[in-house]
Amino acid sequence: MDYDKILSDKIKTIKPSGIRKFFDIAAQTEGVISLGVGEPDFPTPWSVRRAAIETIERRRIVYTANPGLLELRKTICSKVEERLGLKYEPDEAIVTVGGSEAIDLAIRTILNPGDEVLIVEPSFVCYSPITELAGGIPVPLETSEKEEFKLTAETLRSKITERTKMLILPYPNNPTGAIMTKEELEPIAEVLRGTDIIVLSDEIYSELTYGEKHTSIAQLDGMKERTILVNGFSKAYAMTGWRLGYVLGPKPIIKQMLKLHQYAIMSSPTISQYAGIEAIRHCDDEIKKMVDEYDARRRLIVKEFNRMGMECFEPKGAFYVFPSIKCSGLSSEEFCTRLVEEYKVAIVPGNAFGQSGEGYVRVSYAYSINHILEALKRIEAFLASLKNEK
């Protein structure tokens, strides 16, 4: 059969994630250590695991209501109110299969063919492909180290056209670790007020900030009505494999989104949903412990990269640093390929997160301090060998 003929034209044009290639090299090389993951090294808190086990023991595990267990949605709403001071009703929430599904739902629910989506870059790899699959046109909003990888009102304004339908605002940011404060969000909000542009605010790393509390753009005057807020359990509660996230937004949008969720997913994993209630209710202390630990590693890794001559901007969120590789004279891909092949450390080239990530690499510190130090030692040896080549 000629599968090439059978397959959808659109899916064939979508490029696989740039991260994939490095996974393949790393998996085939003996003795590789990685600073490449996008998930916590901590185990899911025990009380959450116990809640899941109890769910299995005591219940018939059946589908939940399409938007998710009412109790979980109520719990989510009250936590969001506690953290951000934003009031959502349970019918303004859908429990999703990770933040990823929430992003997919939001984009597909909003876009008409030809609509433009402004995507802050560097950022998580899924926004552009999903936009394209939904018939939209991704428009990158490039951020730079000089501006600490924050979106500025000037950049935003310069890319808005009549066809602009949505702004994807991913802060705290993967891969840069940048955050945006209330003061920095205000000029962005000012540009958007009075327009019909919807903000998709991906706040999956909201609990992982250092020294500065997370602010959602939805908290600013007049913004809640034009914001779709995505969050989840993966990063905050170390629950990546549970596949649990949520989306909050204006009722008319959520109502339409729910149709898509209902036909594509039916309902999110029931066991994870019961576990999620426990996580939100009782795991603030666990979050604090993880944040303290990440913070120490963050400080260490920033210092070490700067000492080694890889200039590294100080990230205030998530668990990544995004050092510059200018000193190496290599492209991001060359740097990462040679590093994994010659010195057996797997990291991710910055351009996997958009063209503006070229010249940088993403390094995760979701690893023990001793593991990080060993990997840094190898990176330092790699830099020294590059110097000798010159």
Place this chain on the structure above:
Amino acid sequence: METLLKLLRQNSRLSNAQLAAMTGTTENEVAAKIQELENTGIIKGYSVILDEDKAEKDVVTAIIELRVTPQADVGFDDISKKIVIYDEVTSLTLMSGGYDLAVTVTCASLKEVALFVAQRLSTIKGVLSTTTHFVLKRYKEKGFIISDGEYDEREFVSP
């Protein structure tokens, strides 16, 4: 102070500069704090965690339970003093429960351990009985996984 000790427990070879970065202080402050911890005897020393099987093949370790008669005024301290002086003894702790002192002994052979117990430990005045347990395999020590059982289940690279 607490954070500093926590970090040193994980890796006592971290430089003062690294410790300062992690705790948000200066190198001088870290040096002063460590000095204070050493002076006040909170930090007793720095050692290394080995996989003994790989490091020295001919070493036998045993944990010996000692039941003893406590003595007036000094309790267990007097007997303990007589035990800690031996180089073979790598740790000594007073226990609650079915016996009193747990003595960890490391020797070159099984026979040496047996002789040490028979000639040195059981002969101490006040020792009522000894029970010797030989260590067969170590899995974890001071928070470090010793056997090769630990691995990271996460993929090498993920979004």
